[in-house]
Amino acid sequence: MNAMIRILSLLAALLLVACSSPSPAPIADREVTTRVRTPASEDSAGVQVYSLQNPAVRQLTAQAQAAERTGDLDLATAYLERALRIQPQDPQLLQHMAEVKLQKEDYQQALNFAVRSYDTGPRVGEICSRNWRTISVAREHLRDSSGASKAEARATQCMNTRPKRL
Numbered sequence: 001m002n003a004m005i006r007i008l009s010l011l012a013a014l015l016l017v018a019c020s021s022p023s024p025a026p027i028a029d030r031e032v033t034t035r036v037r038t039p040a041s042e043d044s045a046g047v048q049v050y051s052l053q054n055p056a057v058r059q060l061t062a063q064a065q066a067a068e069r070t071g072d073l074d075l076a077t078a079y080l081e082r083a084l085r086i087q088p089q090d091p092q093l094l095q096h097m098a099e100v101k102l103q104k105e106d107y108q109q110a111l112n113f114a115v116r117s118y119d120t121g122p123r124v125g126e127i128c129s130r131n132w133r134t135i136s137v138a139r140e141h142l143r144d145s146s147g148a149s150k151a152e153a154r155a156t157q158c159m160n161t162r163p164k165r166l
Contacts, residue, residue, distance in 0.1 A: 032099045036133040053090065057083045064096065073104050091121025091131075098134045111138035128158035 053061070064079035080097045087093060098113035114134040121127050132155035140148040 032102045032134075032137075035137050036099060036102070036130050053092070054086055057087050057090065057093065060086075061093065061096065064100070068100060068103075073100055076100050077104070089120045091117045091127055094120065095127055095130050095134070098138075099130070102134055102137060105141075107138040107141040110134055111142065114138065124158055126158075129155045131155075132158065 060079045060083035064076040064083070067073075067075035067079060077097070077100055080093060080100060083093050084090070084097065094113050094117035098110045098117060101107075101110035101113055111134075114131045118128065118131040118135075121131065132151045136148045136151035136155065139145075139151060
């Protein structure tokens, strides 16, 4: 009888472990941070152009960023998809989605979203630079080294510097 209780207890413990869902681990070294966001931010001394956003979109974007910080890229994707239903041509949202897709290693979708962001977005500033850097990283992973190099070079052309008198 004692052995039967132990076996049932062990089975119950295994069942609980199998049913529990671990919280996503934070992503330590994201390629998107080191190769896209940080360089674009460091070079962003010039003109910046950002779209006006609906308050609901701002809230969904903040929720997506929080989910991304905790490593829950599926949840971040869901928030961004909802935001894109509200503002489907917002270059900032499209670029954010491209970066999340890059982190999820969905390189073709990352490329598609970054190109859409560039097509609808500004031709100067940090968003433009992030577009081209994302395109570069995605093409590199898609084994298009020539396209990756050209995209990386285009990223540097997005930056306008401030006039010396201002």
